[in-house]
Amino acid sequence: MLWSSAGKTKRRGERGNLVVITGLMAIPLSMIVVMTLEMVSLSNERSRMQAAVDAAALAGARELAVAGGAARDATGFAEAFALNQVTDLAPRVSMNFTASQTVNGFQVSGVGLRASFFGNMVPPGGFKIEVSAIAESLNQQPLCILALPETEVPIGLSAISNSSIQADNCLVHSNRDMLTRDNAAIRAGTIQAFGTATGTGYAPAANNGALTVNDPFHGRNIRRSGVCNTLNPVPLVVTGNSSQSLAAAVHTRNIIVSGNATLILQPGEHYFCRELRVRGNATLHGDNLVLIFDEAGTFSAADNSAISLTGRTSGDWAGFVIVATRDNLDDMEISSSSVDKLLGTIYVPEATVVIDAAGSVAEESKWSVVVAKEIKLDKNARLVINTDYAGSGVPVPAGVGNNAGPGGLRLKQ
Template identity: 25%
Template sequence: MGLIARLFRDTRGGVALIMGLSAPAVVLGVAASVEYGNIALRRTQLQNAADNAALRAANELALVSSDTYIQNLAVEAAFDAARATDPKITRVRAEIQNRRSWVKVEITETVKSVIGRALTLPSSEVSVSATGQVVGTSRICLLALDTKARETLHLHKGARVTAEGCALYTNSSARSAAKIEDNANVTASLLCSAGGVEVKSATINAEQMTDCPAKADPLAARTPPTVSGCDHTNRVVDGSKTPTLSLMPGRYCGGLKITKGAQVTLMAGIYTIDDGPLKVENASIRGEYVGFYFTGDAGGLVFDPKSTIDLSAPKDGPMAGLLFFENRTVSNPLEPLLDLLSPVPPPPLGSTPMRTYRIVSDNARNLLGTIYLPAGRLVIDAKKPVADRSAYTIIVAKQVELFDGPNLYLNTNYSATDIPVPKGVGPKTERSISLVQ
């Protein structure tokens, strides 16, 4: 009995006993960590394969009409990428979604498990997915450049935009970047917002996309025309004194006002409207191959309801294809007012300084060319169609607002005119490919 008692009190060799008993658990834990790391690495490899396949297939959406071809392309691309890192047997599925603007790729792979086999779980499933989207396949007819303000594209009080076959974009990240309300109507191939689209009591006949990648200013590289000395200062054409008149291109310092029934023909060339507005009040202006360059804080324009406007952009020179072009900087702009017109509604809170370009004319049927106002707010509140007789009209402005019932037409008959379309808008737009998820 004494020997037995001493045996139980003897602690010699205890550490070895503990190590011996715990060793299998330690080895199992290390092996599990290594295996988990390998599975995590494989998941990353498969996710990269899905991402690449989704982007490649999305790029083909604008080029290929066959859904089967695009799905097969996505599957093959995913297989190739997945097997390049590990030649296991994977399962790939591709699906075209969201009215043919998304391609979703799913990859599933069975991963064998040494540790799992010991626990009656010899394998596990690793699944990943990616969705690629294509933006910009439609022709750009309108782009609101402001990246932060609310309602950078705003239609209300029965306003309409008819842009069949082309797209409307807004770069603002605000939840109401595009706001369509109060019986307004949009007809286009695409309404694409970097932020959100808010619709209230309105109709949108267009594919809607939110969280679109913001589009860089497609005309940012255009060089402004050269400005020389003043050819005219505070020029006023009074129809009660001079009913008809032809004006020559040049620099109109302090602006240009055409009023009281005057009928003015503009000779071809560039009209620099410097530190004053272009005003047409109860009068008419007509000009072929003319471009207006606005500069100075007092720049801008206003066409009153009784004015007649018939203009086409230059076909060559520094303003080729540009009907309106403005200096890209402004610090303290003044709104151009006419006695008979009330001020326009204020711009959204948080807006930076902008010149105002207001078209109220009920006879502005031809505005052929591109309206480029990178520091401007275009306001159209006519009650009759605007630009409906133009072969094409493109608008790139900081903000665009339509109210009081106009119908702005953004036609796309580019081949019907010799006025060139600036690169980056119209028929030659760049596609933007990105991952949705």
């Protein structure tokens, strides 16, 4: 069949027109696809920034509620916290976060700016992302365990070898790292570490990267100058089946309680220049008292010794049961399975509390608080922290217990 040259020319023209039309249609279609992808990306970025301020508001509210929170930079912490959640967005989104405490709670807001279409002409100046969240504390949760290690001590709180802490309704905090190992467990209302909590057995999950909690008693004067300059070299030994009562005073000699003996500490302030040791099946008992240990003073309970101590109900040391001076670097060791009552606050800012015997410690106390440089649990030991503050005649010192602590949190908006 023969085709005319005119027909061929007409068909080539139609094909050319189709190509031109298709090309012209492809441009807006491509723009629509690109714009759709950009809008999806923008929506994802907004969601990420909203999640970041939500988390930061909760973290900031929690930090602000901890003892001494007003003196710490909770706002700066929350701002850095939010930014750290979305650092991967930084190449394409310029972001700024601000945090503040308001009458409605703890607020974190964020503003992000990213490039828009046609050289930031649509919309003019680029896309602006604005997000905000407010968190509030629902109920106060007391601070009951605080480890205060300095930078040279990497782990402030450790539990190993099937040992455990049971502090169901209060805060357990370490100013450095926290460690569990070999089936150890820590159960509390809130668990947090300035550094990292490693291991398993945390319930609920531990919060890492928390702000440092200041020593709530850093301004207290503990040491009695000069009272331990002259020491008595003859120890006080209470042994056999004997029972002895000891008045509150400055004790300048070693005190050893052993066998089946009982030492009753009378109410008041007992200041120990040297060691107080309880061994065998001996008993140490006392109510309305505080045990203060000077630089060379130490406390240890071993074997099957029974310990029952109730803190001061009044005076300068109301609410405290065991205290050590700031130059006391020795261990306060509990290696007995019969330490039933330590009602009050244990405050040893430069010493280590070591609990390393199978059995429960402080379980019969209405409440307890431990503030120490380091806290170590081992060998199936179980530290029980109760929070029945109202049911005790021993007042809670300001800065710990139900006088301070983070509560349950929620986002308001």
